[in-house]
Amino acid sequence: xxxxxxxxxxxxxxxxxxxxxxxxNSQINEVSLDLRLGTDFFxxxxxxxxxxxxxxxxxxxxxxxxxxxxxRRRIGETFIVYPQQTVLASSLEYIKMPNDVxxxxxxxxxxSRLGLSLTSIVQxxxxxxxxxxxxxxxxxxxxxxxxxxxxxxxxxxxxxxxNYFSRERxxxxxxxxxxxxxxxxxxxxxxxxxxxxxxxxx
Amino acid sequence: MNVQLLELHLSQLISAWSKSKLNIYSxxxxxxxxxxxGDLLHYLTKxxxxxxxxxDLEFRKRTIDFIFKGLEFLDKSTLNAFPIxxxxxxxxxxxxxxxNNDYIIVTSLNNSLSSFSFVPxxxxxxxxxxxxxxxxxxxxxxxxxxxxxxxxxxxxxxANVVLYHELGHFVDIKYKISEALAKVxxxxxxxxxxxxxxxxxxxxxxxxxxxxxxxxxxxxxxVKQHFGEYFSxxxxxxxxxxxxxxxxxxxxxxxxxxxxxxxSTLNRIKLVNDFVDGNKNSIIDCLLDAxxxxxxxxxxxxxYNHINSKNFLxxxxxxxxxxxxxxxxxxxxxxxxxxxxxxxxxxxxxxYKLKASKRYxxxxxxxxxxxxxxxxxxxxxxxxxxxxx
Amino acid sequence: xxYSYSVEDEKVxxxxxxxxxIINGDDSYKAEVKRVLNEVKELSLESKTLFSIDRNxxxxxxxxxxxxxxxxxxxxxxxxxxxxxxVIEDSLKKNENFIYA
Numbered sequence: 001x002x003x004x005x006x007x008x009x010x011x012x013x014x015x016x017x018x019x020x021x022x023x024x025n026s027q028i029n030e031v032s033l034d035l036r037l038g039t040d041f042f043x044x045x046x047x048x049x050x051x052x053x054x055x056x057x058x059x060x061x062x063x064x065x066x067x068x069x070x071x072r073r074r075i076g077e078t079f080i081v082y083p084q085q086t087v088l089a090s091s092l093e094y095i096k097m098p099n100d101v102x103x104x105x106x107x108x109x110x111x112s113r114l115g116l117s118l119t120s121i122v123q124x125x126x127x128x129x130x131x132x133x134x135x136x137x138x139x140x141x142x143x144x145x146x147x148x149x150x151x152x153x154x155x156x157x158x159x160x161x162x163n164y165f166s167r168e169r170x171x172x173x174x175x176x177x178x179x180x181x182x183x184x185x186x187x188x189x190x191x192x193x194x195x196x197x198x199x200x201x202x
Numbered sequence: 203m204n205v206q207l208l209e210l211h212l213s214q215l216i217s218a219w220s221k222s223k224l225n226i227y228s229x230x231x232x233x234x235x236x237x238x239x240g241d242l243l244h245y246l247t248k249x250x251x252x253x254x255x256x257x258d259l260e261f262r263k264r265t266i267d268f269i270f271k272g273l274e275f276l277d278k279s280t281l282n283a284f285p286i287x288x289x290x291x292x293x294x295x296x297x298x299x300x301x302n303n304d305y306i307i308v309t310s311l312n313n314s315l316s317s318f319s320f321v322p323x324x325x326x327x328x329x330x331x332x333x334x335x336x337x338x339x340x341x342x343x344x345x346x347x348x349x350x351x352x353x354x355x356x357x358x359x360x361a362n363v364v365l366y367h368e369l370g371h372f373v374d375i376k377y378k379i380s381e382a383l384a385k386v387x388x389x390x391x392x393x394x395x396x397x398x399x400x401x402x403x404x405x406x407x408x409x410x411x412x413x414x415x416x417x418x419x420x421x422x423x424x425v426k427q428h429f430g431e432y433f434s435x436x437x438x439x440x441x442x443x444x445x446x447x448x449x450x451x452x453x454x455x456x457x458x459x460x461x462x463x464x465x466s467t468l469n470r471i472k473l474v475n476d477f478v479d480g481n482k483n484s485i486i487d488c489l490l491d492a493x494x495x496x497x498x499x500x501x502x503x504x505x506y507n508h509i510n511s512k513n514f515l516x517x518x519x520x521x522x523x524x525x526x527x528x529x530x531x532x533x534x535x536x537x538x539x540x541x542x543x544x545x546x547x548x549x550x551x552x553x554y555k556l557k558a559s560k561r562y563x564x565x566x567x568x569x570x571x572x573x574x575x576x577x578x579x580x581x582x583x584x585x586x587x588x589x590x591x
Numbered sequence: 592x593x594y595s596y597s598v599e600d601e602k603v604x605x606x607x608x609x610x611x612x613i614i615n616g617d618d619s620y621k622a623e624v625k626r627v628l629n630e631v632k633e634l635s636l637e638s639k640t641l642f643s644i645d646r647n648x649x650x651x652x653x654x655x656x657x658x659x660x661x662x663x664x665x666x667x668x669x670x671x672x673x674x675x676x677x678v679i680e681d682s683l684k685k686n687e688n689f690i691y692a
Contacts, residue, residue, distance in 0.1 A: 171515050175570055175574070386641055495642040
């Protein structure tokens, strides 16, 4: 069940949902909240390594960081997303979700028609700016304005309450996008062990 | 002054200029400044150095150095990566002491871990600018000020408290506060014109005054240097309270020794504590009095407030409503860090204990976002006023 | 502080060059030089203090004052002779190695 405007406003008034800054109340729509493009970006660039290594199997390949370049803009400035480029961006707004509400993020239709795509969810209890992966599927570069309402979030009530901090979290109070890291991923470590055993590697 | 060497110098400048002349700056002030440097270079290239006197050649050499410095400052400006949040906080402090329209801030991230500094490209009313205006009719109304920060600490709001101290040096040099005060006090000390308490405090904070191994000239030099440090510490304390004490104490291992350039850490900490706590201290009284007289009634006083930590404990950025609250965020961060007792875990029902590195990240992020939200909200509100006008 | 030394030292050099120009018959900087010398005179006569003299030219004013306070007390700034400008220039060159750092 998606929350309506009235319920979204009530959540904010009761300080269960935080949106900082909420520059205009008109960002709250009938069944969604518009979110703005934030000021920080990671742009994918050609790295020195042959590929981005999302595995522990070939640890001679380095950090994923080398495939991304950080840049910032001020609100009102523009940022170009090139064809087929994936850019790590974030919302201007810092959000704190209620423990019993899930968020579903998508690109607003005005921008999705240009070929911009993104789908992501926000967990109940999440707190921070929303880290977003924007891809330009158009054949042309798209010049975006920092601070424009690029995204929207729909809120869905879940049954019961979830404690976001019931287990250790990598992402708390993020204020800019972040390049993923697989170095400390325990699942990949286990798969790596499995692979080593299967292939009799040390 | 060798004409050939001057022409070599000018050729080097022309080459440097050719790499920067197409630079575009989002800040129109930087653009204008850059344009003015180009105009000045253009006039220089039209001159025949072989026909000039030695004095005139000396002036040209310094003019070329000035253009080089300006280019260096503008070219190194890395605003895309430099945290504007820090610039905003320092700008607020700078505005308290220097007229807003007199300067353009440029920023630079450096590799050295100790590269915290405020550097003007030229002094505010340097006589060279009079020469440039008189000879070329190019008037530089603004000065470039470069803020330097180590790259590794660019998002570290604990370490960046040092920049308030550096700003203190900048203000001190502009107004020549510690230099004048050192001369006056030293003279009065030598001539027994100070009260008993003043003598006690002076000898405590400048212990070498009683050391017969040093000449008067050497003592005066030390006093000038050390007064500069004391002034900068008190200046910073206006905005960040005792925060810089925590950092200095740690970095110097509570050093009780005095060096040529710096007073002992213990004395520096004592002075800041006395200022913040309002304890009687003749050195502070002298600093306050001299500052007020010299700067036309600008005063050293506490310019921070204690912000309720509730927002941070709830993992939320603070809603800053006025620029004078910005520096208080640093205090909030430091106080939370120094007095930490699992507050984040308790307030957010965390089932595990946060690592110190995660806590460090959270506090830095919350400070940054609090400042950033203030900047954004202010810009948004101003732009709406512009539209409605 | 290295910055402080180099910037102040340069200012003294440039001011010295202004005086050299005046001695050579160029009056372009005469008004500015007179303004600074006036500060030195006022300091000598105790009508100004170290806290109230011009901050930008502080180093130059102090250098001149300390080298020859009696001269500045007595000199007529409205009618400076070439020889007097020479005395002033020589005062600036005295103690060139004094250190701020």
